[in-house]
Amino acid sequence: MFKLERRPTPSNAMVILTPVLAVVLTMIAGGILFAILGKNPFEAIRIIFWDPLFNEVVASYTRPQLLIKAAPLITIALGLSFGYRANIWNIGAEGQFIMGAVAGGAVGLAFYPTESVLIFPLMVLAGAVGGFLWAMIPAFLKIKFNANEILVSLMLVYVAINFLGAMVTGPLRSPVGMNFPVSRNFNEYASAYNGELIANTGLHMGVFVTLAVVIVSYILLKQHIFGFQVRTAGQSPRAAKFSGVNPNVTIAICLGISGGLAGMAGLFEVTGPAGKLSTNFPLGYGFTAIIVAFLGRLNPIGILFAGLLMALTYIGGELAQFQLSVPAASVQVFQGMLLFFMLAVEILVNFRIRFKKKEVA
């Protein structure tokens, strides 16, 4: 039998090593899964992790996709990481993502067909505000009525999905869309289109914003008093209270940041890669971002790499679906396993495993 022994201080080596270990374990478990599905596991792993970046045939298409897919995941995960550090669990980022897209998209469509350079910034702002306000609902209910933010924010995802449905079949339905439940195409409206800034790189406005958010988050977390307050609130709520941190303010700020960032990511997504509002718009980025946040150990730099890795599994998963005809859901299983392994190996940071013979108690 083995015994867990608490380390005197968390191991720094393990902080870096555990995500790598989790990825390796996921590759092994994923390989077994593909073998069970009757596919060659080595080929499957190569297609998912190697081909999107380095395969001569597909890489020219898949490489730009990497940034397109990673940007929203990283932006949302960064927002969530503040709350998760403070034990404030916003798991409704998907809803805030949708509401940001709807709010920002609606502002843009309201101006159609006026062209102006001011329209896009206004849309980004509206997107952030949309997500922010949507996240303020669980924040308000938590502060005022002590309602569990996990359940409220999640319920609001379903409300947001239905609201999106109501919008694209109602006020935001495209007049030229043959009555399909879709909005106007943003790529046909220059002022509202979030296109690639450099051709064939996937670099759209949102990618730059994501990078800025990574840097700001890093500074906020490591250098600013807010980062300290969030960390204290998570590790010891009582100590935080005595040091003058108002828990209600922490709740509002953490949910507000995550909602605003998710809403902004939604706006960049709908005006660029997605192109239009439709009932197919929600892709689950808001949920996958939760995995990204944990895989990055709630650290901004870690989240940057975790987001890129997760984007890789999306793209590689699509390739595998195409080339090996594995079911689409296998990517989701893969991502789920990654989170399991990440949580499991986390124990190595704070504990040491000691093997011992069974002794008489």
Add this chain to the structure above:
Amino acid sequence: MDFSALSPVSLIVSLMVAATPILLAAIGELVVEKSGVLNLGVEGMMIIGAICGFIVAVETGSPWLGFLAAMAGGAAISFIFAVLTQYMLTNQVATGLALTLFGLGFAALLGHSYAGIKPPKFGSLDIPFISDIPVIGPLLFSHDYMIYISLMIIAGVWYFLTRTRGGLVLRAAGENHDAAHALGYKVIRIRIMAILFGGAMAGLGGAYLSLVRVPQWTEGMTAGAGWIALALVVFASWKPWRIILGAYLFGGITVLQLNLQAAGANIPVAYLSMAPYLVTIIVLVIMSSDKKRASLNAPACLGRIFHASS
């Protein structure tokens, strides 16, 4: 708008059908939370139960075997959660979320060739003459068997938690795990058993969805039912009987909005479909707003990690 199609008796019957999946999942989660563990993976365990039950029922032709398989499947996947949270001391919130994300994906993987198939029909109680009495017959004596079983499970859980030694020990682990450990009770073993029971019940609820309520398999068919079950436990203030009240109230709202949709109410379908989720939020707010009472009922060690230092 045409309301004549809405007969009260058939409304009540269909609300019981709508309520049973969350009723089963919620009673399982209640036991888990009473032991001091917060498992947010109910949604994942339900959908695994839904597909396991569906596959076995279709392949064997027996819904009963399907329900058994659903319980086994739900318990099996909850075992991952049990090992991670009890032995690897992981954060219960994050692990529960992982369970939901993994479960949704894994169920879709298992079920991708089972879409669009009709499962074998599940039987209903049919006592000659008695089941045919107007009003009372359909209300009390002609439901499908699982509705009676679900109510018996509630009664059983109530009896176990409040009237047996085992239930007392389980609640002790949930209220103060250090004290329970000091008295020599195996806190981890108790919690693992509670988690497995919760998984089995969530699986059963999921299978009720895919075998009786819908009855069909579609990806992501639980559509938040597991999360509503979690809210229901708060609504019930961790008391078994109140789960029935909450589940049937919720079932009533679901059925009412579906009937309004069918009757062609003058409200867009999307807004009506929001109703169950909005009501859940409102109920949650009302039940949590009295902080003192909420903290009185909630198990004191809910969600806290237990690691015996000696």
